[in-house]
Amino acid sequence: MPELPEVEVCRRGLQPEIEGERILGAVVRAPRLRLPLPPTLGATLAGQQVVAVRRRGKYLLLDCRGGVGDGCLIIHLGMSGSLRFVQSDKTPERHDHVDILFARQALRLADPRRFGVVLWQAAGEVTHPLLAVLGVEPLADEFSGDWLFAATRGRAAPIKPVLMDSHLVVGIGNIYAAESLFRAGISPLRAANRISRERYQGLVQAIRQTLADAIAAGGSSIRDFVHSDGGAGCFQVDCAVYGRAGASCRRCNGVIRQIRQGGRSTFYCPACQH
DNA sequence: AAAAGGCCCTGGTCGC
DNA sequence: TGCGACCAGGGCCTTT
Numbered sequence: 001m002p003e004l005p006e007v008e009v010c011r012r013g014l015q016p017e018i019e020g021e022r023i024l025g026a027v028v029r030a031p032r033l034r035l036p037l038p039p040t041l042g043a044t045l046a047g048q049q050v051v052a053v054r055r056r057g058k059y060l061l062l063d064c065r066g067g068v069g070d071g072c073l074i075i076h077l078g079m080s081g082s083l084r085f086v087q088s089d090k091t092p093e094r095h096d097h098v099d100i101l102f103a104r105q106a107l108r109l110a111d112p113r114r115f116g117v118v119l120w121q122a123a124g125e126v127t128h129p130l131l132a133v134l135g136v137e138p139l140a141d142e143f144s145g146d147w148l149f150a151a152t153r154g155r156a157a158p159i160k161p162v163l164m165d166s167h168l169v170v171g172i173g174n175i176y177a178a179e180s181l182f183r184a185g186i187s188p189l190r191a192a193n194r195i196s197r198e199r200y201q202g203l204v205q206a207i208r209q210t211l212a213d214a215i216a217a218g219g220s221s222i223r224d225f226v227h228s229d230g231g232a233g234c235f236q237v238d239c240a241v242y243g244r245a246g247a248s249c250r251r252c253n254g255v256i257r258q259i260r261q262g263g264r265s266t267f268y269c270p271a272c273q274h
Numbered sequence: 275a276a277a278a279g280g281c282c283c284t285g286g287t288c289g290c
Numbered sequence: 291t292g293c294g295a296c297c298a299g300g301g302c303c304t305t306t
Binding site for chain 2: 033034078079080095111112113114115154155156157161262263
């Protein structure tokens with residue numbers, strides 16, 4: 001499932017291909033994903049030039065200029081979304097919901113589970129509600145141990161679901177939350193407001209390193225996919241704890257445990273994480 | 275305000 | 291072999 005690193009790698013793959021290019025139109029084959037698709041997307045995008053490819057959290061933002069009016073195409077890949085370039089006349093498969101048409105190729109969105117989002121935001125409007133509520137970027141300077149310590153005062157919930165709260169910090173999903181906590185030696189069960197400032201500094205470093213490693217791994221594995229949501233769903237092919245229930249911890253040889261938090265699986269090493 | 279649970283969706287896996 | 295139960299999971303929503 002695409003978390004921040006996957007989306008960032010996707011952005012980097014898209015940028016050289018479409019920045020500065022003109023959109024000829026769009027084909028929309030599904031009425032809705034997580035949200036209804038803009039019914040007039042093709043007409044809105046026709047003639048637009050892509051002037052920038054940005055990322056905010058797990059959202060891809062394609063800034064556009066020209067056409068019927070400037071704006072931004074907002075794409076979220078949900079859990080199972082992927083983008084790839086195809087020849088425009090290539091027969092779409094069952095879950096190929098949207099094509100963005102360029103002169104030499106089409107950018108095709110597939111999303112079997114339909115948790116993704118494609119929206120158009122006209123320029124000049126207030127920040128889209130989906131983006132307005134997002135927290136800080138974990139790779140930005142602002143995201144520091146001091147900041148996270150301060151932000152978690154009064155949060156009695158376990159640290160793992162707190163890390164996954166996109167209103168606090170964006171882009172950290174189930175996999176990287178588990179991996180980062182393992183790297184930092186912090187139990188996913190520990191209350192967020194019972195972690196010291198010093199340990200938060202270590203956690204922030206662990207998060208940054210985990211995300212950076214995954215981006216690096218993903219950047220080296222791109223082929224024709226702009227983004228691949230392949231089996232493991234994470235570029236960090238070599239997860240230390242995620243998906244390893246019952247296996248032995250690589251640090252202490254203890255047994256990796258799987259529990260449920262907030263309806264979601266959590267993997268951790270009870271011996272290494274406190 | 276925070277926290278917990280439900281819901282959306284499809285494909286893969288597992289037990290009978 | 292077929293079928294139903296269950297799981298995966300981001301992010302919204304509602305309820306407490």
